[in-house]
Amino acid sequence: MPRKYIRTTQAKYSNEDLMKALNAIEHEKVLAILAAKRFRIPSLTIYNRLADRFTDTGRGVQTILSKEEESFLIHVIHNFQEWQQPMTPSAVKSIAKDYIIKLGRNDYMDSSLKQWFYGLMMRWKNELKLTKDIKLEKSDVDAAMIDSSSNTFIDAQYFHYRSILKPYYTVDPYGFNGTIEYFKIPDLQFTFNHSTPLLYELQFQGSCSSLIKNAQTLIQFRYDNRWVTNSLELWSPIEGFLTLCHKYARVYLPAGFHTIDFEVRTTGRIIIYFGELYIKLTQFNPNSQTNLQLLDLK
Structure with missing residues (x-):
């Protein structure tokens, strides 16, 4: 039949x-x-x-981000690499996931992110050079990977990224009363939960401008709502001109849930036009001797 x-x-x-x-x-x-x-x-x-800005995207290749958004992501990856941080596929997907959530596109699943990553590598193959991942045992934390160029003291590293999406005033431009105040920038807050001690390396770079003359601005990181002694950076933004400012911090935190805040203390109205926070977390082999002192947060 x-x-x-x-x-x-x-x-x-x-x-x-x-x-x-x-x-x-x-x-x-x-x-x-x-x-x-x-x-x-x-x-x-x-x-x-x-994302109709991609004129050369192959059929069936998922974009998720527009070309301008992907260009910004490539800029972030290059900055990590200039900071001598090896970028692996896992690290790129972790940073991209942070960025996608920040943009409010929470309907993308991890499987979509994986497909998008392959498309990203095709579209930016001439600009992106990544380090290979080394597979770890299953972990409770996403985006865990071993730095293949490191020694046996390092078990894993984690990379994250935060940015200011729109200009941020440190005070209400119409309610300034001349007092010195502290301000946390919500866009740059970072929280992380880990079961072993981690070394936090934080790199901030941004641009700001003063709305009054003779303003002075202090910037610092706050750990679990506590300051670290002698961690201040003093800047004097010029009225009407952009001032580039940056800050680097390195702190070894015990196991637990931790919150990192970027804070500004200013004598006048300051507007931060742009800011990026690069976060590198390093987990050391428990049998190694690093001579690092855990920060006492009691």
Whole structure:
């Protein structure tokens, strides 16, 4: 008896369906993946159309980020590498995940991130040179990886990134009363939970400007709502001009849940136009002797 084969085909959609899906995402705040299901459009088509700045993207390659956003991510990776930090695929995906969440795109799963990473490497193959991952035993913490260029003292390293997405005033521009105050910048707050001691290396760089004459600004990191002695950096932003400021800190914290804040203390109204916080966490072999002193947070 002859067999009949029926070839399955994808559901067809019209340009009108596609426009309705894009309008639902933009105006009704519908998640892209839900709009794809509602209008029976492949989700990758939706993602690629949302990031329609990619003219050379291959079919089926997921973008998640626009070309401008990916360019910014490449800038972050290059800065880590200039800071002599080996960037591995795991490290890049960890930093990208932080960035995607920061942009409010929480509908992407880890599987989508993996597909996107392969597309990223194709699109930026001439600009990105990464170090290979070395597989670790299963850990409770995402993005754990061993620095393949390090010695046996290091068990694992973790990389994270925070940034200021829009200009930030240290005080209300209309309510300044002349007193010296401390301000935490919410965009730069970092929290991490770990079961072994970790060495925190923090690098901040940014630009700010004063709204009054003769302003002085102190910047520092606060650990679990505590300051570290002699950790201040003094800057004097010039009125009407951008001043570049930076700060580096290195602290060894015990196991537990920790919060790092970037704080500004200023004698006048300061606006921070741009700021980046690079975070490198290092876990040492428990049998090694590092001569590092744990910070007492009691």
